[in-house]
Amino acid sequence: MKMLKGKDVGEAIENRLEEEIANLRERGVIPGLAVILVGENPESQTYVGRKAKTAERLGLRSLDRHLPAEITQDTLEGVVAELNADPEVHGVLCQLPLPDHLDESSITLLIDPAKDVDCFHPYNFGLMAQGTPHFLPCTPAGIMAMLGHYEIPVSGRSVVILGRSNIVGRPLSLLLSAKGVDATVTVCHSRTPELPRVAAQADILVAAIGRPEWVGPDMVKEGAVVIDVGISRVDDPSRPRGYRLCGDVDYEAVIPKVSAITPVPGGVGPLTVLMLMQNTLRAARASLPPA
Amino acid sequence: MKMLKGKDVGEAIENRLEEEIANLRERGVIPGLAVILVGENPESQTYVGRKAKTAERLGLRSLDRHLPAEITQDTLEGVVAELNADPEVHGVLCQLPLPDHLDESSITLLIDPAKDVDCFHPYNFGLMAQGTPHFLPCTPAGIMAMLGHYEIPVSGRSVVILGRSNIVGRPLSLLLSAKGVDATVTVCHSRTPELPRVAAQADILVAAIGRPEWVGPDMVKEGAVVIDVGISRVDDPSRPRGYRLCGDVDYEAVIPKVSAITPVPGGVGPLTVLMLMQNTLRAARASLPPA
Numbered sequence: 374m375k376m377l378k379g380k381d382v383g384e385a386i387e388n389r390l391e392e393e394i395a396n397l398r399e400r401g402v403i404p405g406l407a408v409i410l411v412g413e414n415p416e417s418q419t420y421v422g423r424k425a426k427t428a429e430r431l432g433l434r435s436l437d438r439h440l441p442a443e444i445t446q447d448t449l450e451g452v453v454a455e456l457n458a459d460p461e462v463h464g465v466l467c468q469l470p471l472p473d474h475l476d477e478s479s480i481t482l483l484i485d486p487a488k489d490v491d492c493f494h495p496y497n498f499g500l501m502a503q504g505t506p507h508f509l510p511c512t513p514a515g516i517m518a519m520l521g522h523y524e525i526p527v528s529g530r531s532v533v534i535l536g537r538s539n540i541v542g543r544p545l546s547l548l549l550s551a552k553g554v555d556a557t558v559t560v561c562h563s564r565t566p567e568l569p570r571v572a573a574q575a576d577i578l579v580a581a582i583g584r585p586e587w588v589g590p591d592m593v594k595e596g597a598v599v600i601d602v603g604i605s606r607v608d609d610p611s612r613p614r615g616y617r618l619c620g621d622v623d624y625e626a627v628i629p630k631v632s633a634i635t636p637v638p639g640g641v642g643p644l645t646v647l648m649l650m651q652n653t654l655r656a657a658r659a660s661l662p663p664a
Numbered sequence: 665m666k667m668l669k670g671k672d673v674g675e676a677i678e679n680r681l682e683e684e685i686a687n688l689r690e691r692g693v694i695p696g697l698a699v700i701l702v703g704e705n706p707e708s709q710t711y712v713g714r715k716a717k718t719a720e721r722l723g724l725r726s727l728d729r730h731l732p733a734e735i736t737q738d739t740l741e742g743v744v745a746e747l748n749a750d751p752e753v754h755g756v757l758c759q760l761p762l763p764d765h766l767d768e769s770s771i772t773l774l775i776d777p778a779k780d781v782d783c784f785h786p787y788n789f790g791l792m793a794q795g796t797p798h799f800l801p802c803t804p805a806g807i808m809a810m811l812g813h814y815e816i817p818v819s820g821r822s823v824v825i826l827g828r829s830n831i832v833g834r835p836l837s838l839l840l841s842a843k844g845v846d847a848t849v850t851v852c853h854s855r856t857p858e859l860p861r862v863a864a865q866a867d868i869l870v871a872a873i874g875r876p877e878w879v880g881p882d883m884v885k886e887g888a889v890v891i892d893v894g895i896s897r898v899d900d901p902s903r904p905r906g907y908r909l910c911g912d913v914d915y916e917a918v919i920p921k922v923s924a925i926t927p928v929p930g931g932v933g934p935l936t937v938l939m940l941m942q943n944t945l946r947a948a949r950a951s952l953p954p955a
Contacts, residue, residue, distance in 0.1 A: 478796075494790070495786075495787050495788075495790030495791045495793075495794060495796075496786050496787045496790055497786075497790065498790035498793055498794055499785070499786030499787055499788065499789035499790025499791070499792075499793060500786045500790070501790075502786075502789055502790060502793040502834065502838070503786060503789055503830050503834075504830065504834075505769075505786075528855060529855055529856070529857050531862075537841055537842075537843070539794050539795065543793065543794075543795075543838065543841075546837075546851075547793070547834065550828055550834075550851045550853070551828075552828070552853075555853070555855035557850065557851070557852055557853070557855075557856040557857075557862065558850065558851055559848065559849065559850040560837075560841045560848070560849055561848055562841070562843075562846070562848070564819060564820055564846035564848075565820070565848040566820050566848075571822075571848065
């Protein structure tokens with residue numbers, strides 16, 4: 374049984390990214406990432422903090438904008454427009470969810486597609502869905518990097534994805550079924566009957582539904598590779614903080630069946646942030662005049 | 665065994681479209697569709713002719729541009745720009761394939777997304793892939809209309825799509841797995857091992873691979889619904905024209921197993937053109953000032 378560790382994959386990716394950053398710096402460009410955070414949502418703060426920290430560690434310019442929860446749509450749109458226009462900013466993202474009075478989808482549409490490092494803009498999502506991506510959606514790209522790093526064969530394998538979100542399930546299904554990647558992909562969701570039977574046919578099972586420890590051994594084929602994208606807090610009085618983090622997979626229960634599995638935390642999570650950095654470098658490179 | 669006839673579905677759709685056109689005309693708008701045809705490819709000529717004829721029959725304004733095969737990229741781009749700017753033109757499409765010296769993808773990107781009635785522009789493809797479509801891709805939308813017309817349940821059913829093109833397989837998989845539609849979708853392709861076994865698990869099997877009569881009874885579950893999107897010419901000296909048209913499905917051989925099937929010709933084909941008209945009406949409606 375192989376443990377698929379985000380840290381090991383991440384180190385290899387960081388080395389590659391550092392080389393690219395050095396290369397860009399030689400050409401006079403410091404890649405800049407601007408993350409907009411509205412309000413005080415503690416989870417959002419954690420994510421934004423992690424992005425800034427990673428950016429700084431790698432030598433990117435981190436230009437965050439922390440805005441009060443009461444900000445108006447107009448003011449927020451003004452901030453996006455300003456970052457769109459700023460030549461030192463190569464990547465712009467707005468941490469979701471936004472407070473209820475703000476319109477997420479119009480903000481997503483307002484971010485310059487050339488700086489849309491989350492790959493949430495329909496233009497970039499469409500390029501990816503058509504098999505000609507500019508940016509890659511971060512979590513799916515992290516999963517692809519994980520599979521690649523551990524040389525897990527994908528071509529000709531059956532992949533079952535549990536979950537059809539626009540952030541993980543749907544884009545991942547498009548990446549995995551693309552020409553040259555060549556997996557046979559099934560997307561399951563809450564309305565799939567006999568889901569355990571379908572899941573148990575997968576060579577590679579990806580759980581991205583956000584139900585803690587929901588995937589049991591009845592859903593896992595003997596020898597399958599399991600990628601757990603979920604991350605939930607579950608009450609646990611025995612822990613100092615009163616909770617523990619767990620994924621969508623009932624880890625202990627499925628371990629005896631799998632050939633490889635990602636732990637939670639420490640699996641796919643750290644790679645998502647690195648893929649964001651990779652997109653930012655891509656945006657910075659694309660902003661250069663042709664050599 | 666039910667025969668799923670494009671003609672019957674088409675009549676119902678045409679009635680609906682005619683009402684909408686009358687409504688638009690009352691508001692002073694005649695929906696206009698411009699189809700660009702480059703060169704003398706006979707199949708393209710057939711398709712373009714069919715589009716013009718359908719448009720005219722329904723009372724749309726058909727504004728075709730037939731350009732010589734030797735046209736330069738610049739001139740072609742100029743024609744697109746002109747149609748983009750023409751307020752009488754609500755839908756613009758360039759019939760593919762283009763002659764080899766022309767760049768299809770830059771033409772696709774140049775068409776104003778608001779007039780992109782083929783839904784080929786990444787922006788529109790992305791909106792659709794994210795579950796918030798403006799236009800619908802024509803052939804997938806025709807298949808959805810077919811399933812809807814015959815009240816074939818989709819929610820909770822397993823659908824296997826053979827083929828992963830950007831025109832049929834991939835967009836159809838996204839429409840069928842969307843929230844509210846709720847099929848469990850598997851996309852198979854040339855690199856899928858044991859394809860017959862996978863296909864034979866489908867409640868609804870969609871063949872869109874372009875291999876004449878390739879799908880045999882071993883790939884069809886007892887009682888399945890079969891949608892045949894293929895259309896190929898096969899030599900047949902017994903026919904007056906020396907060929908016959910056939911789909912991807914070995915029709916005679918699978919008929920005893922299916923609960924419903926589309927004939928070829930006369931199945932999905934005619935609906936594709938109607939969905940193009942539907943997109944053109946949508947574009948015309950969207951061009952109106954708010955009521």
